[in-house]
Amino acid sequence: MIITPYLVISMIVVFVLLFLFLNTVDKRKWLTILISLVLTPFAYFYMFYPFVNIISSYHHQKYFDSEAWTEKPALRYEMIDNTIESDTLIGVSKTKIDSLLGKYEWLTWDDGLKDHDNNKWNYALGIEPGAFNKEKECVEIIFKDDKVSALRHYQEEITYKSNETE
DSSP states (O other): OOOOHHHHHHHHHHHHHHHHHHHHHOOOHHHHHHHHHHHHHHHIIIIIHHHHHHHSOOOOOOOOOHHHHHHOGGGTHHHHHHHHHTTSSTTOBHHHHHHHHOSOSEEEEETTTTEEEEEEEEEEEEOOOOTTOOEEEEEEEEEETTEEEEEEEEEEEOOOOOOOOO
């Protein structure tokens, strides 16, 4: 987990709210502070964070990890922002990308060639949690001279296909 200003501010807010609540139960400051410190992580991760995920699209960000990328594809969206910002994959060869990320999931269609573009690999990143989220996250890895030249993070609307037969 990457420690962001939002995480720190949120934890402080949860601590203060717990402290104020517990202060109504017991007036001993040292005991109230101690119990608030112990309960803050639990209250944050089991109450505050799930509530924030329901009403917004905020999520914790993680550093790129090849093993987590291949084992948990639905959680890739947690790694992509840091991967793009840090240029982790820029300049890496196709074979190395294949070993780090696995085989591409689809190729971008090139209208000029009327065929798939072998220099634009796409991977699904999963769906960010949230009650109002109707889009899935994707990343396009663009190669130039068999090395990664850019990563493009984009969203696509989720479509559901019906299995009805007439």
